[in-house]
Amino acid sequence: MSSSDDVLKSLVSHAKEYGFVFPSSEIYDGLSATYDYGPYGVDLKNNIKAYWWKAMVQIHTNLVGLDSAIFMHPTTWKASGHVDAFNDPLIDNKDSKKRYRADVLIEEYLEKIRLKIEKEVEKAAQRFGDSFDRDMYLKTNARVLGYAEEMDQVRGKMKAALEAADLESLRQLIVDLGIVCPLSGSKNWTEVRQFNLMFATELGSVSGEASTIYLRPETAQGSYVNFLNVQKSARMKIPFGIAQIGKAFRNEIIARQFIFRMREFEQMEMQFFVRPGTEMEWFEYWKNFRIKWHSVLGLGSQNYRFHDHIKLAHYANAATDIEFNFPMGFKELEGIHSRTDFDLKAHETFSGRKQQYFDPELQESYIPYVVETAIGLDRMFLAVMSASYTEEKLEDGSERTLLALPRWLAPVKLAILPLLKKDGLPELALDIFKKLRLDYTCQYDEKDAIGKRYRRQDAIGTPYCITIDHQSLEDGMVTLRDRDSMSQERIPIQDLKGWLHQRLDMSVLLEQLT
RNA sequence: GCGGGAGUAGCUCAGCUGGCUAGAGCAUUAGCCUUCCAAGCUAAGGGUCGCGGGUUCGAAUCCCGUCUCCCGCUCCA
Numbered sequence: 014m015s016s017s018d019d020v021l022k023s024l025v026s027h028a029k030e031y032g033f034v035f036p037s038s039e040i041y042d043g044l045s046a047t048y049d050y051g052p053y054g055v056d057l058k059n060n061i062k063a064y065w066w067k068a069m070v071q072i073h074t075n076l077v078g079l080d081s082a083i084f085m086h087p088t089t090w091k092a093s094g095h096v097d098a099f100n101d102p103l104i105d106n107k108d109s110k111k112r113y114r115a116d117v118l119i120e121e122y123l124e125k126i127r128l129k130i131e132k133e134v135e136k137a138a139q140r141f142g143d144s145f146d147r148d149m150y151l152k153t154n155a156r157v158l159g160y161a162e163e164m165d166q167v168r169g170k171m172k173a174a175l176e177a178a179d180l181e182s183l184r185q186l187i188v189d190l191g192i193v194c195p196l197s198g199s200k201n202w203t204e205v206r207q208f209n210l211m212f213a214t215e216l217g218s219v220s221g222e223a224s225t226i227y228l229r230p231e232t233a234q235g236s237y238v239n240f241l242n243v244q245k246s247a248r249m250k251i252p253f254g255i256a257q258i259g260k261a262f263r264n265e266i267i268a269r270q271f272i273f274r275m276r277e278f279e280q281m282e283m284q285f286f287v288r289p290g291t292e293m294e295w296f297e298y299w300k301n302f303r304i305k306w307h308s309v310l311g312l313g314s315q316n317y318r319f320h321d322h323i324k325l326a327h328y329a330n331a332a333t334d335i336e337f338n339f340p341m342g343f344k345e346l347e348g349i350h351s352r353t354d355f356d357l358k359a360h361e362t363f364s365g366r367k368q369q370y371f372d373p374e375l376q377e378s379y380i381p382y383v384v385e386t387a388i389g390l391d392r393m394f395l396a397v398m399s400a401s402y403t404e405e406k407l408e409d410g411s412e413r414t415l416l417a418l419p420r421w422l423a424p425v426k427l428a429i430l431p432l433l434k435k436d437g438l439p440e441l442a443l444d445i446f447k448k449l450r451l452d453y454t455c456q457y458d459e460k461d462a463i464g465k466r467y468r469r470q471d472a473i474g475t476p477y478c479i480t481i482d483h484q485s486l487e488d489g490m491v492t493l494r495d496r497d498s499m500s501q502e503r504i505p506i507q508d509l510k511g512w513l514h515q516r517l518d519m520s521v522l523l524e525q526l527t
Numbered sequence: 528g529c530g531g532g533a534g535u536a537g538c539u540c541a542g543c544u545g546g547c548u549a550g551a552g553c554a555u556u557a558g559c560c561u562u563c564c565a566a567g568c569u570a571a572g573g574g575u576c577g578c579g580g581g582u583u584c585g586a587a588u589c590c591c592g593u594c595u596c597c598c599g600c601u602c603c604a
Contacts, residue, residue, distance in 0.1 A: 022597090030538050030554075042534095042577065042595040103602095105528065203528080210603085263604095269597085322604095334604095345604080411565060432562055460556095464564030471564095482562055492563070499564070 021340040024402050025271055027414065031473050033057065033398070034272060046275050053473050054394075056424030056454060058279075061393050062258055064422065065281045067519060068306050068526055069256045076254040076283065077247050081235025083260060084216065089234050090227055092363040093356060094328070095211060102175070102183055105203040115183050115205045118192050119171050123164055130160045180205040212262045212276075228262040233385060235259075236284040237356045240368060240381075244286075251370055251381055252295060254285035258390065270341055272391040279390035286381040288372065289354065295384045296331050296351045302526070303349060303386055304335060309525045310419040312400040318343060328355035335388075337396045346396055347388035354380040397422060401474060416474035417497050421522050425475045426453035427513070430466050432482040434459045442481040445491070445506060449479075452510070453517060471496055476517070479509070 028034040032051035036043040050058055070076045090096045102115040133156055138145045151157055167190065174182040184205040193200050212228040229235065236243075236255040243255050258281045272278075287295050300319075308314055315338070322332035331351040336343040357380045361368040369378040401417045420426070429446040431438035439459055446457045456475070458466050463480065470478055480492040490503045493512070504512055515521060 026538060036596085045596075348604080407564090409564095413565070430563095436562090438562095462561070462563095462565080462567085465566095467564050469565095480563065484562085494563080501563075 020399070020402075021271060023404070024340065024399055027402060027416075027472070028054070028398065046269060047277060048272050048275065053424040057397070057418070057422060058390065058394055060422040060424070061390060061397065062281065064519060064522070065306075065388070066256070066258065067523055069254075069283055072523055072527060073254070075249070075252060076256050076285075077243060077249065079236055079239060079243060079255050079257045080259065081232065081239060081257065083229050083262075084226055085229055085234060085238070087226055088363050089238060089360075090211065090230075092359040093234050094359070095227075095230055102180060102205050104184065104187065104205045113194075115180075115187060116171065116175060118187055119167065119183075119190070122190050122192055123167060126160050126164050126167075130157050133157050133160075210263055212264055230263050231261050231387075232257045232259045232280050232282045233284055233387070234356070236282070237360055237383075240286065240357060244370065251372060252285060252287040252291070254283050256281075256283040258282075270339075272395050273339065273341070273344065275391060280387055281390050281393075282385065282387040285384040285386075286370070287384060288375075289379055289382045292351045292353070292382040292384055293331065296349065299384055299386050300333060300349050303347060303388075305526055307335065307347075309522060310397075310422070312396065312419070316396075316400060317346075320345070328352050337392070338400075339395060340399050344392075346392050347386065350385045350387070352383040352385050354382050356383060357381065413468055413471055415471045415496070418474035418476070420476035420496075420517060421519050423474045423476050424454065425456050425470070425473055426477070426517050427455045428466070428470045428475050428478045429455055429457050430463065430478055430480045431459050432463055432480055436483060437486060438481050438483070441485060442479075445479065445481065445509070449509065449513075453513065467494060467499075477513070 025034075029036070029051075031053060033054035035049045035051050037047035037049050038044045066078070070078050087096075104113055104115045104118070130151075133154065134147060134150060137150050137154070138147070151161075167186070170182070170186050173179070174186060184202065187202060187205075188200065191200065194202075211230050213225055214228065216224045216226040236257055239255070243249065244251075244253070259279065260277060261280050262277050264276060283299075285295055285299065304317065304319075307317055317338075318336050320334040320336050320343075322329075322334070325332055329350045330353050333349050334345045335347040335349070337346040357368040360366075361380065369380050371378045397418060398416075401415075401419075403415045403417060405413050405415055407413060418424075427449055429442050429449065431442040442459070443457060446455055449455050456470070458469070460466070461469075467478055474496070476496045478494040478496075480494060482492065485491050485506075489506050491506055491509070492501050493504055494501045
């Protein structure tokens with residue numbers, strides 16, 4: 014075990030113990046790669062979302078929001094390419110341990126029959142010489158007709174099984190045909206399993222093909238199919254963008270590394286529609302803006318790097334990842350893609366509805382090009398947690414566990430602590446607590462020694478503690494204790510709001526982006 | 528799917544050559560003490576020792592099966 018594994022392990026433990034992330038369905042032994050967000054986790058997550066939403070939708074006048082449904086018309090995924098690209102029925106041979114595509118095995122079988130027909134034809138051609146009529150022979154020879162008949166039957170069965178996603182029949186077909194593994198020569202097959210990126214479920218109570226529906230594997234398509242709705246209803250002019258935060262689902266073959274790769278996850282995506290030919294300028298703009306969004310949080314610039322794609326997906330003409338230095342190493346945190354007009358064009362074809370924008374400056378209509386920014390919310394959560402989590406050794410030899418979260422994102426912003434649980438200190442502290450909780454998430458704590466309470470707040474990343482002592486009763490001043498430096502300063506109670514505003518309000522952070 | 532590792536309290540673990548009502552530290556709760564940085568005092572709560580079966584007078588411990596999680600490989604935006 015390397016130390017990076019230990020870091021991740023400690024982080025997982027800490028996240029569970031302090032109510033950030035729990036393994037899902039834990040009382041039933043858990044569910045692989047599925048996690049629940051606890052009381053502090055959900056606040057941290059919500060704060061990340063708020064930061065993203067404000068930075069994107071609120072401060073960009075050319076961005077608007079959308080919250081489209083997780084269910085979408087099945088044709089959506091045909092148009093996007095997801096159905097065809099990730100729909101392989103796979104079967105394993107138990108002896109050779111080799112994995113095959115079931116349909117390919119059957120295709121190869123069909124090819125063998127076809128070769129047999131060819132052989133018959135060749136033989137006949139030799140027999141009949143120049144008078145040989147190939148077409149006539151194919152239509153009349155009993156043996157050839159038998160082969161052809163078998164091919165038709167097999168092909169029909171395979172097609173039916175594939176279209177109905179009937180894996181049992183597909184396997185039965187392989188068994189019935191006596192197909193053997195090219196390597197081991199055995200017929201010792203496993204079940205046929207569908208490796209599909211998308212989760213299928215059924216809409217309505219009547220089962221059958223027509224009601225098969227998918228849980229969306231990305232939120233982007235919701236923005237594409239609503240492109241014209243949004244453009245018209247919000248009176249948007251190109252260039253403009255649609256932002257969306259929401260859950261997405263992918264049937265990853267391996268889903269691991271804590272919340273880094275989950276089958277159910279949340280995305281923060283933005284689709285920016287531009288005039289064709291201008292996409293690279295906007296690609297650059299969003300690339301710069303997105304890295305700025307990350308850097309002002311202060312997780313450390315050395316933890317980020319760009320990774321430009323050399324091999325591009327079918328829909329893209331430029332792509333880069335923002336990678337983050339996770340405990341497992343640098344991994345993709347966010348993707349910025351120039352997706353061309355691939356998606357809108359496909360939807361126009363499949364739906365038969367024009368997906369075009371009339372550009373008043375050019376006096377012409379076109380399908381816009383799209384620049385996408387897509388960040389994994391759970392990955393961002395993990396990035397924030399892992400960069401913030403530290404086990405400190407203090408000068409006096411003691412240790413403390415510190416979650417140095419960016420203070421705007423901290424689930425609890427303030428802890429209000431009476432130094433002693435008597436002499437009227439709790440009363441004043443509660444008084445302050447009740448006022449501050451209107452603006453910030455606060456905790457009131459009067460239990461245990463003051464040092465212990467500070468450490469408790471350090472563990473959940475509370476940036477500031479406000480301590481009320483006897484002197485506070487006389488001079489109206491309180492102690493503000495800083496989480497990271499542990500330094501203290503006295504400030505008047507009436508100055509608290511202004512002091513806190515400068516340090517905690519997101520508007521101050523957003524200002525750095527403009 | 529293959530290989531490796533691991534399942535005992537909320538967390539980290541001990542116990543595992545079979546044998547008292549299954550433990551420790553931290554955490555939690557209640558109270559005490561304390562005027563500013565954990566490990567002060569008292570008490571309490573919390574565990575079907577992953578699950579099932581077997582061997583035995585007796586199983587957390589031995590045997591068999593099974594499930595789950597983690598890591599690597601395979602696969603893969």
